[in-house]
Amino acid sequence: xxxxxxxxxxxxxxxxxxxxxxxxxxxxxxxxxxxxxxxxxxxxxxxxxxxxxxxxxxxxxxxxxxxxxxxxxxxxxxxxxxxxxxxxxxxxxxxxxxxxxxxxxxxxxxxxxxxxxxxxxxxxxxxxxxxxxxxxxxxxxxxxxxxxxxxxxxxxxxxxxxxxxxxxxxxxxxxxxxxxxxxxxxxxxxxxxxxxxxxxxxxxxxxxxxxxxxxxxxxxxxxxxxxxxxxxxxxxxxxxxxxxxxxxxxxxxxxxxxxxxxxxxxxxxxxxxxxxxxx
Amino acid sequence: xxxxxxxxxxxxxxxxxxxxxxxxxxxxxxxxxxxxxxxxxxxxxxxxxxxxxxxxxxxxxxxxxxxxxxxxxxxxxxxxxxxxxxxxxxxxxxxxxxxxxxxxxxxxxxxxxxxxxxxxxxxxxxxxxxxxxxxxxxxxxxxxxxxxxxxxxxxxxxxxxxxxxxxxxxxxxxxxxxxxxxxxxxxxxxxxxxxxxxxxxxxxxxxxxxxxxxxxxxxxxxxxxxxxxxxxxxxxxxxxxxxxxxxxxxxxxxxxxxxxxxxxxxxxxxxxxxxxxxxxxxxxxxxxxxxxxxxxxxxxxxxxxxxxxxxxxxxxxxxxxxxxxxx
Numbered sequence: 001x002x003x004x005x006x007x008x009x010x011x012x013x014x015x016x017x018x019x020x021x022x023x024x025x026x027x028x029x030x031x032x033x034x035x036x037x038x039x040x041x042x043x044x045x046x047x048x049x050x051x052x053x054x055x056x057x058x059x060x061x062x063x064x065x066x067x068x069x070x071x072x073x074x075x076x077x078x079x080x081x082x083x084x085x086x087x088x089x090x091x092x093x094x095x096x097x098x099x100x101x102x103x104x105x106x107x108x109x110x111x112x113x114x115x116x117x118x119x120x121x122x123x124x125x126x127x128x129x130x131x132x133x134x135x136x137x138x139x140x141x142x143x144x145x146x147x148x149x150x151x152x153x154x155x156x157x158x159x160x161x162x163x164x165x166x167x168x169x170x171x172x173x174x175x176x177x178x179x180x181x182x183x184x185x186x187x188x189x190x191x192x193x194x195x196x197x198x199x200x201x202x203x204x205x206x207x208x209x210x211x212x213x214x215x216x217x218x219x220x221x222x223x224x225x226x227x228x229x230x231x232x233x234x235x236x237x238x239x240x241x242x243x244x245x246x247x248x249x250x251x252x253x254x255x256x257x258x259x260x261x262x263x264x265x266x267x268x269x270x271x272x273x274x275x276x277x278x279x
Numbered sequence: 280x281x282x283x284x285x286x287x288x289x290x291x292x293x294x295x296x297x298x299x300x301x302x303x304x305x306x307x308x309x310x311x312x313x314x315x316x317x318x319x320x321x322x323x324x325x326x327x328x329x330x331x332x333x334x335x336x337x338x339x340x341x342x343x344x345x346x347x348x349x350x351x352x353x354x355x356x357x358x359x360x361x362x363x364x365x366x367x368x369x370x371x372x373x374x375x376x377x378x379x380x381x382x383x384x385x386x387x388x389x390x391x392x393x394x395x396x397x398x399x400x401x402x403x404x405x406x407x408x409x410x411x412x413x414x415x416x417x418x419x420x421x422x423x424x425x426x427x428x429x430x431x432x433x434x435x436x437x438x439x440x441x442x443x444x445x446x447x448x449x450x451x452x453x454x455x456x457x458x459x460x461x462x463x464x465x466x467x468x469x470x471x472x473x474x475x476x477x478x479x480x481x482x483x484x485x486x487x488x489x490x491x492x493x494x495x496x497x498x499x500x501x502x503x504x505x506x507x508x509x510x511x512x513x514x515x516x517x518x519x520x521x522x523x524x525x526x527x528x529x530x531x532x533x534x535x536x537x538x539x540x541x542x543x544x545x546x547x548x549x550x551x552x553x554x555x556x557x558x559x560x561x562x563x564x565x566x567x568x569x570x571x572x573x574x575x576x577x578x579x580x581x582x583x584x585x586x587x588x589x590x591x592x593x594x595x596x597x598x599x600x601x602x603x604x605x606x
Contacts, residue, residue, distance in 0.1 A: 015412055018407055019408070019412055019414070022404060022407070022418060023417075023418045023422075025479070026418075026421050026422050026479075026483065027421055028447070029425075029437065029479070032436065032439070032440060032447065033432075033436045036439060045444075045445045047449075049445070049447070091331055091335075094328035094329070094331075094332075095328060095329045095332045097328060098325045098329045102321045102322075102325040103321040103322070103325070104322055104326075110333075113333075114332070116341075117336045117340040117341065119592060120340045120341070120344055121585065121588050122540065123539075123542065123561050123564065124343065124564075124584055124585045126343075126565070126568070127343070127350065127568050127574065127577055127578055128342065128343035128346045128347050128350070129339055129343055131346075132338060132339070132343075147335070148339040149339075150335055151331075151332050151336045151339065151340070181324055206427055209429065210427075210429040210543075212430055212543035212546070213542045213565065216546070217565075217569055227431075228429045228430070228431035229431070231429075231431045231435060231547070232431060232546065243439055243442075243445075246435050247435070247436075250432045250436060253429050253431065253432045254428050254429060254432040257427055257428060257429065258424060261423075261424055262420070262424075265423075269423060272426065273487060273491065
């Protein structure tokens with residue numbers, strides 16, 4: 001036994017060493033992002049590398065803000081994310097509720113029809129969706145940015161899975177008491193399903209905030225761009241000259257989602273890994 | 280228990296569709312009568328609750344697949360009033376064109392490296408972080424974080440890190456007395472560079488999925504193996520890997536689907552270049568459709584992507600079975 005434990009000691013140190021290396025691989029790029037955004041431009045290009053800015057300054061953020069309409073990008077991203085995610089959540093809730101608690105012929109087949117949409121890779125739909133949105137006259141509008149993405153198959157699926165664990169008698173008793181389905185959904189189901197709802201909301205928010213190719217295609221003026229596409233604009237506009245400004249812009253795109261992730265980590269991880277499980 | 284009870288699914292998402300709960304006949308009939316009275320209202324409400332979702336899915340998920348098949352058989356530039364039907368000419372064109380075969384090769388290398396790399400890295404990191412180490416919680420959190428970052432942000436961060444003149448890359452290569460390659464502007468290094476960035480982004484995701492699967496590994500089997508004198512490495516090879524194989528197959532499918540559609544990081548870091556070195560199928564679809572306005576070729580690329588992913592999904596569900604890991 002003592003023999004075994006003494007043999008384990010170096011292994012333990014090796015494990016810690018590996019863990020630190022892995023942590024560094026993940027964290028150093030993030031650290032580099034934030035410090036570069038705060039470095040005076042001379043320190044960005046100095047050799048050997050400057051790890052910590054001698055005197056943090058905000059001038060890169062001002063440069064980025066001046067080089068591209070970041071206020072507008074922020075506004076657009078916020079509108080698209082908040083409204084898009086809200087509609088997605090509402091649709092997922094009502095659809096899941098209907099599938100679990102309402103009667104309808106061939107309900108299970110209909111549900112498979114809905115799940116089948118998970119088999120359609122988003123990238124394959126770009127071309128035709130562009131044509132559809134342009135027929136609707138929605139190119140370069142918020143409707144064009146938001147509407148094609150508001151159906152949430154995955155959210156519906158997760159919420160349905162959860163609602164099926166709620167005893168039917170509970171809903172039936174409420175119906176007996178004369179409560180309408182909308183009221184049951186809002187006052188009975190929503191509070192019970194809160195963790196799943198937060199999870200679904202988190203996936204929706206992250207998806208909408210990070211969305212890149214659809215906003216790139218469906219908008220065609222700078223003032224309709226969202227933050228991630230705006231970042232591409234800033235990079236192409238600034239060329240490879242003002243890296244401080246590009247890092248400042250990147251910080252503005254990345255930090256809100258990182259904060260959200262660290263606050264709601266449990267839900268985000270649950271959502272993304274389950275989400276992935278389901279397709 | 281009523282007639283419409285669906286027991287909560289404990290195994291697969293679709294298996295519950297065909298099962299019904301047991302019913303006591305007398306009570307069932309009573310409930311059924313009462314139900315009928317409310318039936319019509321239920322139907323209308325069901326439609327009101329689900330129709331928006333169905334309409335959006337129909338218009339923006341199913342219709343594109345169908346119309347895309349048609350567009351792939353046409354020649355069109357967005358400008359002509361309507362697409363011209365040309366049969367399979369686009370496909371014949373593409374598969375006889377060396378540059379498109381190159382696109383397929385690039386896609387294959389890109390996908391295999393990222394998927395295999397992040398799965399292997401994810402498994403090893405999961406084994407590491409499954410040990411009782413102080414501070415593993417923080418590392419677990421951080422390791423997942425690149426996966427939630429916007430791809431565009433990941434791309435600019437790494438453009439700077441891989442910059443040959445003032446990036447970390449210069450310092451790292453410098454430490455070995457070498458010069459940093461000009462990663463994204465060199466056609467030999469751009470693809471490996473992109474793969475590296477995607478590995479950074481995806482490995483934490485695989486790690487966390489593996490870690491959660493490891494929580495349900497049967498401890499008794501490991502204890503038995505230990506008693507039999509099996510070494511840790513032996514246990515890893517003949518217990519952990521086989522027991523985790525459903526998770527591995529699942530990650531394989533998810534990662535291939537995701538990597539096939541990888542776009543944002545490519546768009547910001549290389550734009551498919553230099554000289555087409557990083558043009559994957561997903562970039563090709565965008566390039567042909569929205570830059571060259573060659574709708575037929577873009578649609579044909581989309582059809583190919585759809586069929587490959589569909590075949591893969593089908594293969595997974597039929598041959599690997601429904602043993603995928605559920606939480």
